[in-house]
Amino acid sequence: MANQDISFAQINDDVVRSLVVTGRKYYITLAISILVTFTCFVGPWFYQLRYGIGAAGMNHPTVWGTYLASFIFWIGLSHSGTLLSAVLHLTNSEWRKAMYRSAEAMTLFSVMVAAMMVMVHVGRPWFVHWAVPYPNQMEMWPNFRSPLMFDVMAITTYMTGSIIFIYMGTIPDFAAVRDRTTGWRHHMYVLLSLGWRGTDTEWNRLHWAYTFLAVLIVPLAVSVHSIVSWDFALSVVPALHQTIFAPYFVVGAIYSGTAGIVTVMFVLRKYMKFEHLITKLHFDNLGKLLLVMSLLWTYINMVELFTGWYSESSEEYEALNFRLFGFYGPLYWEMILFCALAPLLLISKRFRTSFVPMLILSIVINIGMYTERFLIVATSLPRQYLPDAWGMYVPSLVEIAIMVGSFGMFTTLFLVFVKIFPSISLYEVKETLPEPQPKPQADSGAP
Amino acid sequence: MATNALGLFNAPSSALEAAGALKGAGFDSPTVISPIPIHGIDEVLGKKKSIIKRFTFFGALFGGIAGFALAAGTAVMYIHATGGRPIIAIPPFLIITYELTILCGILATVLGFILGSRLPAFKNRVYVPEVAVDKFAVTVLCEDPERLKRAHDILQSSGAEEIREVEGEQ
Numbered sequence: 001m002a003n004q005d006i007s008f009a010q011i012n013d014d015v016v017r018s019l020v021v022t023g024r025k026y027y028i029t030l031a032i033s034i035l036v037t038f039t040c041f042v043g044p045w046f047y048q049l050r051y052g053i054g055a056a057g058m059n060h061p062t063v064w065g066t067y068l069a070s071f072i073f074w075i076g077l078s079h080s081g082t083l084l085s086a087v088l089h090l091t092n093s094e095w096r097k098a099m100y101r102s103a104e105a106m107t108l109f110s111v112m113v114a115a116m117m118v119m120v121h122v123g124r125p126w127f128v129h130w131a132v133p134y135p136n137q138m139e140m141w142p143n144f145r146s147p148l149m150f151d152v153m154a155i156t157t158y159m160t161g162s163i164i165f166i167y168m169g170t171i172p173d174f175a176a177v178r179d180r181t182t183g184w185r186h187h188m189y190v191l192l193s194l195g196w197r198g199t200d201t202e203w204n205r206l207h208w209a210y211t212f213l214a215v216l217i218v219p220l221a222v223s224v225h226s227i228v229s230w231d232f233a234l235s236v237v238p239a240l241h242q243t244i245f246a247p248y249f250v251v252g253a254i255y256s257g258t259a260g261i262v263t264v265m266f267v268l269r270k271y272m273k274f275e276h277l278i279t280k281l282h283f284d285n286l287g288k289l290l291l292v293m294s295l296l297w298t299y300i301n302m303v304e305l306f307t308g309w310y311s312e313s314s315e316e317y318e319a320l321n322f323r324l325f326g327f328y329g330p331l332y333w334e335m336i337l338f339c340a341l342a343p344l345l346l347i348s349k350r351f352r353t354s355f356v357p358m359l360i361l362s363i364v365i366n367i368g369m370y371t372e373r374f375l376i377v378a379t380s381l382p383r384q385y386l387p388d389a390w391g392m393y394v395p396s397l398v399e400i401a402i403m404v405g406s407f408g409m410f411t412t413l414f415l416v417f418v419k420i421f422p423s424i425s426l427y428e429v430k431e432t433l434p435e436p437q438p439k440p441q442a443d444s445g446a447p
Numbered sequence: 448m449a450t451n452a453l454g455l456f457n458a459p460s461s462a463l464e465a466a467g468a469l470k471g472a473g474f475d476s477p478t479v480i481s482p483i484p485i486h487g488i489d490e491v492l493g494k495k496k497s498i499i500k501r502f503t504f505f506g507a508l509f510g511g512i513a514g515f516a517l518a519a520g521t522a523v524m525y526i527h528a529t530g531g532r533p534i535i536a537i538p539p540f541l542i543i544t545y546e547l548t549i550l551c552g553i554l555a556t557v558l559g560f561i562l563g564s565r566l567p568a569f570k571n572r573v574y575v576p577e578v579a580v581d582k583f584a585v586t587v588l589c590e591d592p593e594r595l596k597r598a599h600d601i602l603q604s605s606g607a608e609e610i611r612e613v614e615g616e617q
Contacts, residue, residue, distance in 0.1 A: 007581065008581035141525045144539060150543070153543055164554075194568065200492060201565075208560075209556050216507075216552050216556070223549075427484075435460075
């Protein structure tokens with residue numbers, strides 16, 4: 001909950017200030033992130049388009065590489081935003097209110113970056129519309145039995161749902177900002193607010209619509225990452241063909257998404273000066289959630305190893321052996337250190353309520369989670385059944401650059417967002433404050 | 448254009464009291480405009496029936512049927528037998544059905560919200576910018592000067608900080 005001493009008007013002032021007052025630091029960060037996007041993402045992608053997908057290190061038998069690892073990572077990161085926001089809305093959690101807007105934005109931009117990673121991965125993105133079912137002169141239709149088509153449908157639905165969820169929750173805030181801005185900003189907010197006034201009927205409709213959307217979005221978010229896991233688990237590749245994969249991916253997604261929220265909250269709190277709105281309570285609660293997710297994630301990892309080992313099939317053995325002790329073995333143990341051991345620090349309340357250690361831990365967790373996604377792809381495909389079909393995968397410079405560039409793209413989108421969308425929900429933070437009481441009147445005012 | 452009496456209050460409880468008093472005095476559905484949703488407003492102004500749930504339900508139902516029809520219909524229109532699987536394979540098609548159920552449910556909910564809340568507003572409606580910050584307004588349509596005066600008196604006696612006459616539709 002926000003600091004209880006602030007007034008309604010101060011919340012409006014703070015949020016409007018965060019939109020219209022822009023310092024040098026912001027422009028410098030924006031310039032750097034745009035530069036990173038162009039040099040590390042756009043440039044290498046054009047290079048790959050010009051010279052072919054061979055510019056990436058993917059080759060038989062490892063035909064999936066860091067592009068797909070990044071895709072899973074970004075889809076995963078998107079999970080806590082909308083999902084957490086919807087679950088906390090349905091359970092009436094007050095502490096959600098100061099942070100959910102940015103968390104939802106994180107979802108939206110992560111999904112966009114994830115969709116871009118698919119474009120990069122497919123090699124010939126100008127044919128990507130073939131995945132859309134539309135009548136055509138060849139009378140061909142997509143194969144809906146393929147997990148890749150599940151993906152297309154799930155991600156389209158998730159992106160649409162996330163855009164609508166964040167937009168609908170922001171309409172009252174667009175109206176509040178509309179009244180305080182001038183020029184092009186004012187025109188933009190007039191359009192975005194749809195003429196919202198805050199009448200009893202409008203609040204009632206918003207409440208119901210938002211609740212129904214939350215109810216629809218929770219199972220959707222769970223289904224999206226399950227479906228992403230089936231891209232792998234519905235194959236017959238050892239170490240990928242696992243029944244545990246869907247919950248493993250969903251838990252991993254919520255885990256890395258929550259860590260992402262901690263990072264974003266820290267940055268917003270510090271650089272947008274929201275110290276009195278985003279408090280220790282938020283970090284404490286997010287820390288508890290992270291701890292639970294980390295334990296769950298560790299448990300699922302142990303189950304994955306155990307079932308692979310217990311199967312006593314040589315190909316599973318080999319895949320596990322390669323993952324734990326092969327070329328990428330050190331990365332596996334780094335992942336265990338970052339995602340299973342380091343988060344145990346969250347048992348301490350003092351740690352959970354310390355901002356800088358929480359920031360460091362959240363980044364460490366996401367490095368570990370990126371590693372996890374990389375290992376899923378890079379240690380399973382090179383060890384399939386017959387040794388003469390084995391191979392090795394090392395990402396090329398183009399792939400590494402595009403991975404770095406995807407972070408630049410996400411940062412750019414987020415920086416643009418914080419100047420257009422009120423990054424704190426005005427009306428919901430106001431709801432957490434004590435209700436205004438009538439002023440005592442000396443005269444009743446009656447005629 | 449219609450004239451409306453609008454009283455500004457600094458507390459939701461006073462605004463609710465004024466809205467109740469106006470309703471009791473025979474005014475048609477006073478409108479409360481506020482920066483936050485007010486709890487307990489249904490007890491004063493009556494419970495609002497929302498059509499949104501119907502939109503959500505039928506949207507989702509349509510999506511479910513359309514989703515299965517899309518997957519099964521296109522599979523029949525372009526026969527492509529793979530892996531010894533049936534052409535109309537139920538488990539994978541249920542996933543498409545599920546996703547389209549949710550997609551159409553979401554889109555229909557938005558449509559229900561837009562229609563139910565009468566947005567977007569194309570005409571000038573009663574509004575004062577203070578209600579987006581920290582004031583609570585109660586407004587009522589007054590057809591003639593006599594009713595305007597009565598509304599004015601009721602708002603005043605309920606503790607309105609300020610009373611204005613505003614043009615625009617409710």
